[in-house]
Amino acid sequence: MLQLFLSFFKIGLFTFGGGYAMLPLLQDEIVRRRRWATDEELMDYYSIGQCTPGIIAVNVATFIGTRHYGKAGGCLATLAIVLPSMIIITLIAAVLARYMHNEYLTHAFAGIRIAVTALILNTFFDMWKKGVKGYFGYTVFALAAVILFFFNLSAVLIVIAAALTGLLPGIARRKKTK
Amino acid sequence: MIYWLLFYEFFKVGLFAIGGGLVTVPFLFDLSEHYAWFSTKELADMIAIAESTPGPLGVNMATFAGYKTAGIPGAVAATFGLVLPSLVIIMIIAGLLKKFKDNPYVRQVLSGIRPAVMALILMAGYEIARLAILSFENFILFVLFALSIRFYKASPVFYMIVAAVVGIIFKL
Numbered sequence: 001m002l003q004l005f006l007s008f009f010k011i012g013l014f015t016f017g018g019g020y021a022m023l024p025l026l027q028d029e030i031v032r033r034r035r036w037a038t039d040e041e042l043m044d045y046y047s048i049g050q051c052t053p054g055i056i057a058v059n060v061a062t063f064i065g066t067r068h069y070g071k072a073g074g075c076l077a078t079l080a081i082v083l084p085s086m087i088i089i090t091l092i093a094a095v096l097a098r099y100m101h102n103e104y105l106t107h108a109f110a111g112i113r114i115a116v117t118a119l120i121l122n123t124f125f126d127m128w129k130k131g132v133k134g135y136f137g138y139t140v141f142a143l144a145a146v147i148l149f150f151f152n153l154s155a156v157l158i159v160i161a162a163a164l165t166g167l168l169p170g171i172a173r174r175k176k177t178k
Numbered sequence: 179m180i181y182w183l184l185f186y187e188f189f190k191v192g193l194f195a196i197g198g199g200l201v202t203v204p205f206l207f208d209l210s211e212h213y214a215w216f217s218t219k220e221l222a223d224m225i226a227i228a229e230s231t232p233g234p235l236g237v238n239m240a241t242f243a244g245y246k247t248a249g250i251p252g253a254v255a256a257t258f259g260l261v262l263p264s265l266v267i268i269m270i271i272a273g274l275l276k277k278f279k280d281n282p283y284v285r286q287v288l289s290g291i292r293p294a295v296m297a298l299i300l301m302a303g304y305e306i307a308r309l310a311i312l313s314f315e316n317f318i319l320f321v322l323f324a325l326s327i328r329f330y331k332a333s334p335v336f337y338m339i340v341a342a343v344v345g346i347i348f349k350l
Binding site: 010012013014015016019020021023024025028040043044046047048049050051052053054055056057058059062063066067071074075078082084085086088089090092093094104107108109110111112113114115116117118119120121122123124125127128130131132133136137138140141144145148149155156158159161162163164165166167168169170 | 193194195196202231232234236237241242245250253257261264265267268269271273275276283286287288289290292293296297299300301302307309310311319320323324327328335337338340342344345346348349350
């Protein structure tokens with residue numbers, strides 16, 4: 001349980017730029033080091049976190065905590081992931097507001113953003129074989145990517161549409177056997 | 179009572195903001211118009227600050243508004259309110275998923291979703307890239323990072339710290 005708290009505290013502390021920026025950290029800590037989930041499960045948690053109310057990063061933390069240590073684990077992981085931002089933001093609101101426009105910080109974060117871009121791309125390639133399988137997988141991936149890129153449709157709708165698409169091969173197979 | 183009000187208002191944001199991140203922004207603008215908790219300008223500043231502080235924007239904003247209004251207990255009340263709806267919902271879904279993991283329909287649905295999530299990940303990478311890679315210099319750095327991440331599998335935290343130092347040295 002302590003490890004659960006520490007892992008998510010660390011992830012909360014180093015997540016810059018929202019839910020998907022957290023993905024490389026989750027993959028490293030949760031899948032590779034702790035083996036609390038597989039890459040596939042992580043994708044499932046993201047899709048569920050995307051379609052349910054609330055913040056994706058928090059949802060994924062709750063999910064993993066609950067799966068491994070029950071309800072108490074879910075609460076603990078959630079607390080751990082929000083605690084770093086609560087502390088930091090309280091400090092900023094209290095004393096550091098001016099400091100935020102510091103030149104060094106700006107340069108540091110410009111650097112971090114570049115690393116985060118590379119990290120997300122790396123995670124994408126790591127997960128590719130497990131996430132996109134066969135012609136069906138390629139088709140769904142390509143359609144989702146094109147729709148996202150050109151039509152700027154809500155991610156929630158994409159996930160729901162993909163879920164329904166997942167049922168299609170099964171239905172087609174059943175019709176054939178009839 | 180102010181704590182209750184903070185809890186209640188952020189509870190509503192947590193319940194209705196589906197999709198995370200910037201989806202919470204319109205809800206927060208709404209709050210800034212209804213209450214004197216934070217101004218629209220402060221919200222805009224906060225969105226900028228949230229980009230260079232760790233943690234999800236919604237959580238940062240709830241903490242900020244709560245703290246400004248009612249000190250540390252206010253920050254706790256607002257953040258707890260924001261997180262509570264999803265905490266309950268996710269716990270229920272986690273229970274159901276455990277039970278129905280081997281159901282063929284659930285498996286089919288998940289098999290359809292996974293490639294779509296991959297597209298979402300790629301898109302998220304693209305969105306961050308647009309903010310991160312602004313010059314040829316940045317691009318070279320990006321390629322160097324991408325290659326070293328691929329071949330020396332060190333912790334992501336390590337790469338972020340290196341990137342922060344590189345950012346300061348080269349005045350990115």
